[in-house]
Amino acid sequence: DVKVTQSSRYLVKRTGEKVFLECVQDMDHENMFWYRQDPGLGLRLIYFSYDVKMKEKGDIPEGYSVSREKKERFSLILESASTNQTSMYLCASSPRTEAMNTEAFFGQGTRLTVV
Amino acid sequence: AQSVTQLGSHVSVSEGALVLLRCNYSSSVPPYLFWYVQYPNQGLQLLLKYTTGATLVKGINGFEAEFKKSETSFHLTKPSAHMSDAAEYFCAVSGEGGYNKLIFGAGTRLAVHP
Numbered sequence: 001d002v003k004v005t006q007s008s009r010y011l012v013k014r015t016g017e018k019v020f021l022e023c024v025q026d027m028d029h030e031n032m033f034w035y036r037q038d039p040g041l042g043l044r045l046i047y048f049s050y051d052v053k054m055k056e057k058g059d060i061p062e063g064y065s066v067s068r069e070k071k072e073r074f075s076l077i078l079e080s081a082s083t084n085q086t087s088m089y090l091c092a093s094s095p096r097t098e099a100m101n102t103e104a105f106f107g108q109g110t111r112l113t114v115v
Numbered sequence: 116a117q118s119v120t121q122l123g124s125h126v127s128v129s130e131g132a133l134v135l136l137r138c139n140y141s142s143s144v145p146p147y148l149f150w151y152v153q154y155p156n157q158g159l160q161l162l163l164k165y166t167t168g169a170t171l172v173k174g175i176n177g178f179e180a181e182f183k184k185s186e187t188s189f190h191l192t193k194p195s196a197h198m199s200d201a202a203e204y205f206c207a208v209s210g211e212g213g214y215n216k217l218i219f220g221a222g223t224r225l226a227v228h229p
Contacts, residue, residue, distance in 0.1 A: 048216060
């Protein structure tokens with residue numbers, strides 16, 4: 001089974017802190033994604049990566065950055081956490097296919113609270 | 116750009132009743148369509164997907180969905196609801212812009228009562 005592991009299930013951070021959310025996948029997938037989930041808004045794409053050291057902005061990248069130094073690991077960074085970044089964060093991965101028709105596999109999520 | 120609209124943020128059914136969760140999409144290219152389920156405090160699990168071929172797609176846990184191009188719809192159904200079906204359901208579309216990016220709807224929370 002594909003496994004996508006997020007390092008923390010719950011995090012509480014203070015406003016202004018630099019926050020790292022880590023994600024590791026074990027299926028050698030090329031694509032990795034970070035989504036943010038908020039009630040009534042569904043999942044919104046923050047950033048994605050299609051290869052090591054490659055990244056692309058999603059729909060809501062402001063206030064976030066990412067790092068992908070190794071194929072299996074994709075990190076989401078909140079440079080200076082703010083209360084409006086309190087949310088559930090979901091990491092996902094998928095293989096690269098020419099048809100672009102494969103599903104994404106999700107981690108368990110990290111519920112981040114910024115106080 | 117692709118988009119997904121899920122009609123009804125909350126749906127409530129009786130155990131044993133038909134489940135119908137609605138999803139409409141917008142896409143400038145032939146879409147790939149997915150339904151995911153999320154149980155409390157968990158990640159998303161794939162229920163089923165439509166890529167090409169047969170328009171009626173069967174998934175896990177007795178769910179199925181039908182792709183109707185003329186109606187730009189991909190509604191999810193289950194003939195008989197079970198208490199364990201209570202969860203949040205997300206419809207998603209991909210195929211535009213590359214990289215297997217999934218665009219999600221806002222979700223529908225399904226409640227099943229005895």
